[in-house]
Amino acid sequence: MTNADVQTWAAVIGIETHVELSTKSKMFCGRRADIPDEPNTASCPACLAPPGAPPVPNEQAIEGIVTIGTALGCTINESSLFYRKNYFYPDLPKNYQISQYTFPVCEFGSLDVEVDGEPTTIGITRVHMEEDTGKSSHVGGGDGRIHDADHTLLDFNRAGVPLVEIVTEPDIRSPEQARAYGAELQRIVRALGVSDAKLEAGSMRFDANVSVRRAGTETLGTRTETKNVNSLRSLQRAIAFEIDRQIGVLEDGGVIVQETRHWNEDTGATSSMRTKEESEDYRYFQDPDLLPLEVSAEWRERVKASLPELPAQMRARFRNAGVDAVTAEILVDSAELAELFEAAVAGGAPGKLIGNWLTGEAIAWSRREEIEVNESDLTAEHLIELATMIEDGKLSSTAGKDVLTAAMAGEGAPHDIAAARDLLQVSDEGAILEAVDMVLADNPDAVDKIAAGDDKPIGFLMGQVMRHMGGKADPTIVKQILRDRTKGA
Amino acid sequence: MTDLADLTIAEAGAGLRKGEFSSVDLLDAVTRRASITEAQLHAYLTLDAKGARAAAEAADAAFADGDVAGPLQGIPIALKDNMCTKGVTTTASSQILAGWKPPYDATVVRRLKEAGAVLTGKTNLDEFAMGSSTENSAYGETRNPWNPDHVPGGSSGGSAATVAAGSAFGALGSDTGGSIRQPAALCGVVGMKPTYGLVSRYGLIAFASSLDQIGPFSRTVADSAVILDAIAGWDRRDSTSIDGPVPNLAGSLDRGVKELRVGIVTELMGEGIDPQVKAAVSTTASQLEAAGAELVEVSLPSSEYALSAYYLIAPAECSANLARFDGVRYGHRSQIEGTTEDMMAHSRAEGFGPEVIRRILLGTYALSAGYYDAFYGQAQRVRTLVRTDFAEAYEKVDVLVSPTSPTTAFRVGERAADPIAMYYSDVCTIPSNLAGDPAISVPIGVDDTGLPIGFQIMAPALGEEIMYQVASAVESIAGFTQRAVLASSDVVAP
Structure with missing residues (x-):
């Protein structure tokens, strides 16, 4: 990309961040939520979605999301709704995810970031509560995807862990700003103590929505969503790549396809995962197993009052x-x-x-x-x-x-x-005076020069004094005495 | 001498407490009855002989110690097979759960056990409670104890049949659109759907979560109150359960109906209701008036659309509720070779019966992008109208009454090929589910072929006390004491 391109195109970026909360138990059942390494040792009948077990919301998780929303300056809705997001996948025990759709817990927040001394405010559209999925390992086949795998290994330890999704407005303008946003959000979540927010471990994950448009225009371009961004550095790199790619496509007279793209850390490139046409219809509807989630004014005030320093x-x-x-x-x-x-x-x-x-x-x-x-x-x-x-x-x-x-x-x-170590300086003026007088007596030419208004020999004289003092004299005092003694000469 | 199996819960309980017979005697009586009737009825899917005997012996030991937990102690009760029973096969009458043994007890099961009840076994139902005849069971249909050529109604047909036939003293069913009340009416027993949230759904295999409620089958209104009292109450495991006081039902019985305002629903006494059913309901309503109630006609204009709304909302919810049956973690797994996705798809196609598949497809369609507003969204708006209609009606009357079912029990196979005709069986019961209100069916007589007719009493949310007050009056006014043909102790094994 040349500088000329940068001037003619402008990027518009929004970020969706998933944060796993460090709660004692899972989002909708009593099972422990810390995730052990051994697969399927932290799943219970309820989070494996047996017949007949309805979900019960975890109060500690609700407190966690209210804390995050409060720290981000959000409006905390007194009443919010849980929805079912329907899609079939083997690591999703119910084959729907309990999430929020309209009426999330938190809305209308913001986060300030600074890049190269330039401050920006990034709007937070919403912060909503959902549950995490299990993990699939697709074995055999080419690309580790489900479609051509020989078999799939499933680990349900993570299934049902409380997950908070934080969605920004399309207010971010550069990969650097995106990184600064990600870093600041991570700091905030950690300061709040609600999550360890480890990008490499997946307890904090970013999806980047990127589009480009002609500089100075208002209409948004078609956006892509990039997934699998596992560090702040790759967030910046993936967005930079995607901006370049989109500009390249448009400069060549092509069109941007609305799609989900996959960031490959090794190749440093994004590739198409699925286009909008292939994307699922999630058939969102309000979860009939759950009542509206109420967060009382007292609760909101208590969380606000107990926020740590951000x-x-x-x-x-x-x-x-x-x-x-x-x-x-x-x-x-x-x-x-x-x-x-x-x-x-x-x-x-x-x-x-x-x-x-x-x-x-x-x-x-x-x-x-x-x-x-x-x-x-x-x-x-x-x-x-x-x-x-x-x-x-x-x-x-x-x-x-x-x-x-x-x-x-x-x-x-x-x-x-x-x-x-014999490093203590002599700041005893008598000892320094003695050394100064000795050096001045040995260097009458330098004294004359100073008297004539040439300050250059002062440095030389200082060096001499310090040598006499074995380097341990306070240079400030030496300099002051030198000046005093040569002034009247 | 009366066969012990034909006693009411009140009579059996009194006998137990007086030591006239033991809980084991009662269990033996219903087991003997089942051994005679099951060949024709097929009301039970699983008889837990060992568990029931242990419970009966424990109850007898408790009686011997003078330890009485309550009126259900030692009483044999049957459970619809969509309620989880720890270690006892629970199938929801589906192949997809063939042989599945739940790792936990449903809250209602736990509460019945705590009350000392003897749980006899698991009763047949329409697969996943989807149906009105108990013909949609993967394990074969249940027949009506009054005439085995006829259906017992559904979906809780097995539970209704056991109580009518005397192979249990009471039973639990679940009611999503009438699945307790309609089979109760068709089998000549009392069936009751509580206020939504009064009884925990934890451990009930969900059909449509916003509509499902567990409730009792019994031979008398008083027995119904006793069972409801044992299972009702807040449960932290069900977010939709009501955290509040439970109605005092014992005090509601035998208080008459003087000065109560009873509304008869115009729309449920019109076209499509069998003339004999209509006549019987009218007669009972007039008798209530004669007993001192004020009888008025009340219109529920939106009830016309309730059936259509129900058949969008319930399938939509079931399309998600039944998504978990995928062969991955439990239940039927297809042996067809293929990818994981293929395995999930084949397991579902093989495991679900045609009515379940029909409803999943209906519901998936109703929730799809571009159709949601016209179908699911519109149905929710109708649901709101139904609630408004009921709320307005209850400003004028204390309870509403209607037939429970538009007809008496139809013949096996008669409606099996016509889903719409089958769906119409629930026209009188569905409005209460949409409103979340309680309703009860009380038998009042038989038609000219000897098949029972049910009278439905509906009340506002948590209006169980006044509802039972009226139900108790209806029971004594109608004086219906006739028993099912198969419940007669003359019946011998074929």
Whole structure:
């Protein structure tokens, strides 16, 4: 794709996200919902859909979806309806999925994301409650699809696990924005504690709806829906691929077919799964086994009052503490680093310095040593002590970094480390004065130059003084004294 | 001497408590009766001889200890074979569930067991409760105890026949469009459909979830109240069950009908209703008036469309409810070679009978894109109108009355080839299902061929108390004591 193409076409993107809730039991029966590895060990008579077992909604799951909807600024409907989505598939025990259609639990929310300093608000159309399916493994045949498989292995452990679907408005304009949306949604869901939201494990899954149109026009193009996107990176890649593909088709005079497409991580391409004509008629109708789902005003208020701090609020707080945007993002994504950061800053340490240490040296050490920062010996007290030493000129910032990693490695408290390694700076003005006078006496030419208004030799003189002091003098004080002593010369 | 099998539940219970006979004696009596009548009736699909005997012995032991759980303790009761019984074959009269043993008890089964009842076995029905004659059973039809050339009605024909023939003292059926009341009428027994949500559906193999209700068959109105009392009440396993107080039925009986307003439904006394049925119902209605009730004619204009609406809503729901029968996890699995999808399709084609397939296709069509509004959507609007009609009627009257069935029992095979004629059998019973209201059928007499006629009393939701009050009055006014031919103790094994 050339730059010219980018200017003449504009992408319109919407994302559907499925999130499995980490509830104790399944959506409509009492079976445990944590999914063990051994197939068919977490299914019960009710989630295997025997004759005669009607569904009973899981209150913890309803609380979960109301929590997500509240965090996304949605209207929580006092009454919502369950529908049956009918299709035959061997891993769908009832051969219909209980879902919502009209009247979902949550509607009309939004989520703010920022890409390259440019903020965007993405509308949330709806957040609805449904149940997950089991898993099929189609054995034999070419492409692992049901149609030409020799046989199918079924695992019903996941069948009936509560699933929340979050649908955006077509407000997303670039693959980068899509990724930022996905990442922020994942952070929110994790912050809420309602799901582990693991993309690689499938407890959070994205479907991307993509269309393109001429830049500056309003009419939407025909869209495709891309499935099997299992990471934030592939979300961005799949959408970028799909935009390019659609522009290519249109530039060649072709038309976009409304269809479901499959993202292949290895080839980095999407391919057609089924077109709209082949798509199923789900024959949605209100589930007669379930009454309207009521979420009382008291319940809504209780959830709202007990919401934890959301990533956006946390980010703003870190920025206010003096850290830059990139550092704030890293802290938001790491509960362990954020915890150390907050404790250190609460103890009076400067946010910017602590943020830089944690996201710089601390992470680098952690990667090098393959030990998590929070599993190292570093404490918030260490950070506070270290920051104070630097502020007081007892340690150079360069030496401070070495002390930090030494503290992580368990060498002790910063002051002890600095002393043991002979890194403490001399900020005793008398000792520095003595050294300065000695250097000035040895370098009369430099003194003359400075007196004549040429500041260049100051650096040279500083180096000399530091050498005399064995590198342990506080450079700020050295510089100040040098200036004072040469001014009147 | 009266055969024990012909006693009412009240009489049998009194005898048990006085120690005149044992629960095992009662079980022996109904088992002996079944051994005589079953060859002609085929009311039972499964007799749980071992389980029933154990329960009867347990009941006798409890009586011996002076331990009485309630009026059903030690009483043999039959169950329609669409209610799950742990470890006892449950088929819904379908090949697709041949030999299936449920891993759990339905709530009604658990409650009957807790009440000390002796569960005799599982009775025949139209496959998945779809039918009005018990001819649509994969295991052969049930016959009418009053005349084995005739059908017992359906879909709970097996349960109705056991109670009429004396092979059980009472039975449970399920009623989606009349499947308790119509066979009760055709077999000359009392059959009752509770308010939707009064009895848990947990463990009832669903036909149409928004219409299905479990209810009792019995020989008297008082016995009906006793069984309903044992099975009614909130159940957390059924989201649609009502969390509220259960009607006090014992206090409703024998209170007469003075100053009660009884509405006779104009639309259900017109064309299509057999003249003898109409005459008998009119007579009983007049007798109620003579007993002090105020009798008025009430119109339910939408009832004309209720049948059509029902035959869209019920099939639509069943098309999804029966989707789970696919050969994957349980039930019949086709042996035809092919893909997993082929296996699912063949299992269903082989496992379901023609009426079930017809209704699944009807329902699938009614829910399809482009047809939904014209069919399912329109049917739901009619359902709302029916409810409105009933609500308006109950502003003027306390109960509504009508025939239960437009005709008495028809001949086996007579309507089998004509689904529309068969569907018309439920014209008087369907409106209550659509409204979710209770209704009861009480036998009031026989036609000139000796086949019973049922009188239907309908009441507003949770109006069971006043409904039983009227039913009890109808029973005593009609004074119907005649028993089915096959229930006579003169009948001997052929």
